[in-house]
Amino acid sequence: MAEPALSIRGLTKVYGNGFEALKGIDLDVEQGDFFALLGPNGAGKSTTLGIVCSLVQKSAGQVKIFGIDIDHDFAKAKYNLGVVPQEFNFSQFEKVEDIILTQAGYYGMPMKEAKPRCERLLKDLGLWDKRNGAARMLSGGMKRRLMIARALIHRPRLLILDEPTAGVDIELRRSMWEYMRRINEEEGTSIILTTHYLEEAESLCRNIAIINRGEIIKNTSMRGLLTELDTETFLLDLAEPLEAAPQVEGFEVERVDSHQLALSVRKGTDLNDAFQQLTRQGVRVLSMRNRANRLEELFVSMTSQPDAGSGIDSANSTPAKETAS
């Protein structure tokens, strides 16, 4: 059986101030997988990924990349790794093309091999016209794409994307999803994604781990996880205003405002039944949508504890303890 793209055993990280960011986590990411690592801010995601790519020193445990133990041959392991960090980490004054070619040089890639590869990546990611401009002149979305191009220049087999679409508009985000899907499916690149956009994780990833307070609290397939969702809540937009929520037998109905109801539906319940009851009561429904992304509902229920903020809407905030994220 092929070695996992990433194998983590008993990984522990205790920072100098005594904060235990990781409490002996185990994790496997299979070759070719598109894997989501989710968790609230400060949960340990960035610390985990920081250790994998040598930006953070582990306190204990074992990390293997395609079977190569980072304690034995980190240089060899790093050849297989491409990293797109959460924050911009390139020289803002360098030219776009120079940033990528310099990265190729760090991997010992000859220029005659790096140049055409760089051209292809810049074209694929819509940056070719900007290649001679300083990186600081790029928009936020372009800077994120620049980091993706830089991470892929040496053809890594495992790509780590730490919130790659944070602050990117929806159109660009979707085009980046397409690109990630393509390199995963066509080139077989294993991908680990962390994101606060749970719709992104649900749409792209086949397997998922949820980390909270330094521990993996869920590690399963995306499909398997979503089947655990007991109840889905739909928002119904109404044609006429309502003074009070109607009674719908077998369902929980909440009046959001005069023109909107929230309908909670348990798994396996026939939704037609709810509409028939509403129709009988003269309630006309114009449109319907999920109140929250399905994964988001699960995520919140798993991680919402008194002092653990979900962090879903705070994609740009930095965990206080994870200084090397």
Next chain:
Amino acid sequence: MNTRQLLISLWTMVVKEVRRFVRIWPQTLVPPSITMTMYFIIFGNLIGSRVGEMHGISYMSYIVPGLIMMSVITNSYSNVASSFFSNKFQRSVEEMMVSPMPNWVILGGFVIGGAARGLGVGLIVTLVSLFFTHLDLHHPFLTLMVVVMTALLFSIGGFINALLAKKFDDISIIPIFVLTPLTYLGGVFYSIDLLPEFWQKVTMINPILYMVNAFRYGILGISDIPVSGALIAIAAFIVVFWCLALWMLNRGKGIRS
């Protein structure tokens, strides 16, 4: 990494560093040239004409090696200190850390880049000095060896400073409060024979005195101290500083949490 890959990565580091200081040449190459021109005009021409000769050599010619060395020292040091600290500050040091480059290549790239700027500025100052005086190279190989070793030594020093620095102020403390006084008191403008015996002995513990005098010996053929001892001392400092910098880098000092 195999040897070819190591050489490519080292070359990449050096090119990146040289590109940086050439890109900002009005900040890196021009100011030292102007400052040294002022020294030549004021100390060499105006005051120097009143001073007369030093060890049988015109004062202008006497101060040229020291001023070249001063430029090399400050520029080598400050190039690496500011470049590496900027990399830390902008987090672009992570580009190197996630790559398979060994730490000695990272250190070597910064050090060679810093030495390149030090030597480049040294060359510019030398060319400027030729407008004011005539230089005979007495020992070309020794001159080259001393200046290259000094540039390397202070580049490594700048790297250690940048590793330890937490804010931009921290990379200017050593140049202002340590390097500049030691350089001025290192026999750039005078022979230590002019000092009282006590201060001569105090001056002998200043390492920059040895570099300036060894370099002056290479150009003018005169020195206040034994040159072979100076070469051994510079070489020893390079080895010690290199090992210290590499040890700190391997430990992730200042760059890994």
